[in-house]
Amino acid sequence: MKKLINHPDDVVRESLEGFANAHSSLVRVNLDPAYIVRSDAPIAGKVGIVSGGGSGHEPLHGGFVGAGMLDAACPGAIFTSPTPDQMLEAVKAVNGQAGALFIVKNYTGDIMNFEMAADLAREEGMSIESVVINDDVAVNDSLYTAGRRGVALTVLAEKITGAAAEQQRPLDAVAAICRQVNEQGRSMGMALTSCTVPHVGHPMFNLPEDEMEIGIGIHGEPGRRRVKLQSANVIAEMLMEPVLSDMNAKAGDDVLLFVNGMGGTPLTELYIIYRKANEIASKHGLKIIRSLVGSYVTSLEMAGCSITLLKMNDELATLWDAPVRTVALRWGI
């Protein structure tokens, strides 16, 4: 295992300390329990937007804390949902007396820990709503699975929901926007290589030089199937097809196209994928009115990508364009 770390036990804490040092003008970091809040929190009358999840997906979520996006993020151990006390302390630190929304990626652990945190916060008199993001079309949403995973759409949901909250909309309206994003967005991912969890010390799976995994999540798990390595254009098709057939977007619809890197893939390659995804979406008659390309929801140093399509409307576009000032996403301020 080759990593720029000291000891596996210290990765999350030391990284958080570095993050705090580097970005003290944007965020405040608490180490025990671990959470990151925007430096101007709490904001009176504003719904607090709180997210979190296992570490190893950076810049998600800490990189999205700041004006116009998240009020707080709770990082767990690598690939491990954070604990309820983190969310409880975070939500108290951003309590503007207008309630809080938990944005939760759909994993059993995340669901349970956030649920318990919500119970604890409600016991302390706060109004809490939760929205579960489950955009990954690689997984069937059936009785026989834990349901579709929450993957790259999360960053779009956090941006758009954060903008709605910044306008001081009430909790139920903010939650409704977040649900709308979740309903209108779909993702699918693939990997060229595995990643190595520091505590494990070796790759999560072994992928021969001429093979790839299709339908991966963001926790180093293998995908739904292993196939021969393909060209970027074929890969873009393999990801776009299930996304398009699962979502209710028809010719003439506006969409946001998001090509996300898994951590170890250079931007050059993401743009090659974007180029083809853009072509496919256009052939379907979709109008790509907004774009995002970069490694925003990662799986440590995994090489690979995911494609997300979000069906847009005027309100979502306005919220997407609204000013945002976070470490990893910033415009307008």
Next chain:
Amino acid sequence: MKKLINHPDDVVRESLEGFANAHSSLVRVNLDPAYIVRSDAPIAGKVGIVSGGGSGHEPLHGGFVGAGMLDAACPGAIFTSPTPDQMLEAVKAVNGQAGALFIVKNYTGDIMNFEMAADLAREEGMSIESVVINDDVAVNDSLYTAGRRGVALTVLAEKITGAAAEQQRPLDAVAAICRQVNEQGRSMGMALTSCTVPHVGHPMFNLPEDEMEIGIGIHGEPGRRRVKLQSANVIAEMLMEPVLSDMNAKAGDDVLLFVNGMGGTPLTELYIIYRKANEIASKHGLKIIRSLVGSYVTSLEMAGCSITLLKMNDELATLWDAPVRTVALRWGI
């Protein structure tokens, strides 16, 4: 070789096409000869800031084209300096009748191609200045080398110089700022893994599991020496020591600390390096007044990092803080 590409010959063009599709609101892209200009170019009375270099370092340089930074960027083939006709056409496309500044990384090829382009542009009546960035302390600047390489400081130089040009300062003043940044900044890098140039098809060098290269550049070349793998803290020391001893920063000085990823290294790890670099700089009495952490000057999918220190003053800080609107660096607008 596992990459999200179609054919090695098409990597740069297809990536550029994807970039053009994704960012049409910020930039215009010309394919033959290849260059990227900000969408509102040319701006009357403004010095054009033009940079460029081999591809494979993304987001450098194309990701830094836009208001407050570069007017144009010229991408060459992977790790290959662009050709003079690219620079000539680019500089014409951003000609605001106030001359242009070429920001050139110190490599024989870049120097020669930009020199020839400057000659051609001057023949067409334009005023051209060039500043050569050579911040890499891994290389001795002696008669027996091609001089110190230009590495991560380039992005700081482009940002600060771009801000000066945006204020419509004259060409000589803009060039002077760029030279000041170059004089006051130093970098040093290391690699945990090699990278693979698409046309080569295999890694540039083989690094055993327990070894690393210290003193690398950004073209997949091996470093100055190969040593046993060390902890992040020791690595930060190995990079900071030569940077600090080469630059004339003394206790009490303000600095910008930039931890740059080589492409395949997760943000988590960069922040662990940042944490230690911050500690070392502070111990030296330096005041870190600005920070940058991320993969901005990369070497394809190489795992590793570099550390850059730039000695600041009030003017540089003001220019650093000035609004910038590019694909990869954005604030204030």
Next chain:
Amino acid sequence: MSQNVITKDEIVAWVLAYAQAISDNRVLLTELDVAIGDGDHGANMDRGFKAVAQKLQSGGTDISQILKTTGMALLSTVGGAGGPLYSTLFLQAAQACAGKSELSLQDWTGMIDNAARGVMARGKAAAGDKTMLDALLPALQALIEASHANLPLADALLKSAEAAEHGKQATIPLIAHKGRASYLGERSAGHIDPGAASTALLFLIAAKTLAQS
């Protein structure tokens, strides 16, 4: 257990021995989770039970409080799916022992019953979903049977450990329907569920610690 009952100190010894066993089996649990999950089960449980061991160093005032301390420590240190589930297991066990200063076989069985109900309510999984329940439920079943048959406590604990181990092995052919492993679909078959492994260990340690003291 001379009186065919489990004392407060034995409960502490059980949890501490389990913390040690988790530490010893950390790599094993991790590797099981690498195969069909995300490779953190060993590290998560170890982090949690190290914190528990710290808290229990000074013993505890009564059984219920010891179990509650364990559950609360797990809740704030483990995270993931394992955190809430094991936390719930111990918190529900604590609730079932409220006011008791020692546990008979019937008490122990009722405690495990309450714990299992808690885990099912929290995780909404059932037997055969390839989770820790596939070790927990057979262990409970064995205890109920032993309790009805009025077996000596030591024998009952042994039987429950065997049943948990058997249940753990029986997860191998299963396709996971809950938790992370369910994303793999049919690729989840052929592996032991990591949570079932850590739960089987809990009953094995109970048999070893409580039946020998």
Next chain:
Amino acid sequence: MSQNVITKDEIVAWVLAYAQAISDNRVLLTELDVAIGDGDHGANMDRGFKAVAQKLQSGGTDISQILKTTGMALLSTVGGAGGPLYSTLFLQAAQACAGKSELSLQDWTGMIDNAARGVMARGKAAAGDKTMLDALLPALQALIEASHANLPLADALLKSAEAAEHGKQATIPLIAHKGRASYLGERSAGHIDPGAASTALLFLIAAKTLAQS
């Protein structure tokens, strides 16, 4: 070359044969550059000479113009260090041949002399710096000697090819002082310089094409 001179068509044949040789040796040149550079010399030269071959398909009006077309095509397609250097080589060669419809050994020698001066001026390198000059300068030296000795053109071309090849091999022990390889310091020793290899090939192809026609 029946008249002991090189004709316009032979110049075209030389450049086209070199383009083919570069294509054939692309991997070799790349691997040399992987060892002490950035692995692009083969691809760069191949891209450039494919463009040249395209431009020269319809032949050319005179020797100087053919060489100039070659130099200009290289300038806008090769990039890197190789682009300006090989472009300069051909542009300076073109300048030396201005107005000539065929080249004697003396003309050819003068042409290579002008080309070498151009490359030295452009790259500011000298003999022994471990660059293409370490093939180019020995080849020029051999031509000058052959020219003084009034050797037949074919023999002179052969001698210059041998000298270039020898010079290329002699780059192996050198520590690079110019170009990318210089960053490696002592690690650059032990390898052939890629530019010296492509230049040696240029003289080898000259000997093969021009001495046999």
